[in-house]
Amino acid sequence: MTADVRTDDGCxxxxxQAGTGPPLVLCHGGPGMWDYLGPVARLVDDHARVIRWDQRxxxxxQRRGPYTVDRFVxxxxxxxxHLAGPRTxxxxxxxxxxxxxxxxxxxPERVNHLIYVSGTGIDPDRGWHPRYERNLRRRLGAHLPRWExxxxxxxxxxxxxxxxxxQWSADFAVPDTALRHADDMATPWLGVNAECNRALGAEAKRELSESDVTARCRALEVPVLIVDGTEDIRPRWGVDSLHRALPxxxxxxxxxxxHLPWVEDPQxxxxxxxxxxxTH
Structure with missing residues (x-):
């Protein structure tokens, strides 16, 4: 069942939403993309009322800013x-x-569980992005010239x-099915908001450098599940410091x-x- 949510600034x-049970809100990646987490919802909607949304x-x-982390929070x-209730x-x-x-x-008082899937961690100094770029180019293989x-x-x-x-085909580990999975993600094609991507990417990086996220994570009592795929081209050591910080x-x-582990290992x-x- 689809719904419109109006923000406090009118966006x-x-x-x-679909399914039955306690609410579970899904947050898609990008930034600047749209919700592609329908398959995740279908995997768990017998355990939760799953709420998906397209970010601003x-x-x-609606295509309007501002594109800031505080605004997206x-x-x-x-x-x-509007859809989940007091806690989710x-x-x-x-x-x-x-x-x-x-x-x-x-x-934290509004969250009862946090599931952190294929994130890149909280350490701004280890520099995961150069490793990601090298892995991306290697996994593109014969498609690299066309992508460039x-x-x-x-x-x-x-x-x-x-x-x-x-590019998204490199996010899948099995070459024989990677292009098909990536094409599924791009269907329907709703266009990537490049301005949103640049603004939020830069701010998130700056935020990790300038604020003590590690200390805030150490104080977070909400139970957290970190889920990774071992063949993600984003190096998984980027998440180690987050795992250590969370109590x-x-x-x-x-x-x-x-990078999309529910596609290649749904069960x-x-x-x-x-x-x-x-169980938590």
Whole structure:
């Protein structure tokens, strides 16, 4: 069932909810993308009432700023208040994992579980991005020249989609199915908000450098599940310091899965998430 959520500054956010049970709000990655977590919802909607949403400026939500971390935290709070109730579980993927963590740090009394999927951690000094770039180029393989050519200039929507599909294919561990999985992510194609991506990416990096996120994580009592795929091209050691800082965290690494572990190990992902939600 779809719904519109209005934020305190009047921005319209697209949302959807399905399933029965305690609320679980999903936060998609990007930033600047749209919700692609329908498969996650279908894996767990017999254990939770799953709420998905397109972040501000993305997908089916209204195309307007500002694109700041504080603003996105406030938008998530609006989704929570409108659809989930006083307290909710949160699941964030990639950039969405950072958003969900930041929300839990700001509003721990409104979060009962936090599931941090394929995030990149809280350590600004270890420099995971150069390793990611090398791994991306290596995994693109024969598709690398075309991906590079498509990035030289602003393209048509079809060319933007083609480049995204090629890039996202590197997020899957099995070459034979990677392009198909990436094409599924890009269908329907709702366009990536590049302005949103740049603004939030830069602010999140600056925030990790200038604020003591580690100390705030040490004080977080909310139970946290960290889920990784062992074949993610973003180095998983980037999350080690986050795991060490959280006082009530466990970590599950799904062997042979990439950046979207629910795609390549759906049953392992379902087991980890549903066990966490029902035993903590």
């Amino acid at each position: 319209r956010l697209w949302a959807d 400026g993305c997908g089916r939500s 406030a938008d998530l709070d609006a989704v929570r208040a 579980a949160l699941l964030g993927h990639s950039w969405g994992a950072h958003l969900a963590l930041r929300y839990a740090l700001d509003h 050519a498509l990035g030289v200039r602003a393209g048509t929507p079809a060319e933007e989609r083609e480049r995204a599909v090629l 009530n965290a466990e970590r599950v690494s799904l062997v042979g899965a990439g 392992g992902f379902r087991r980890a998430v549903t066990r966490f939600l029902t």
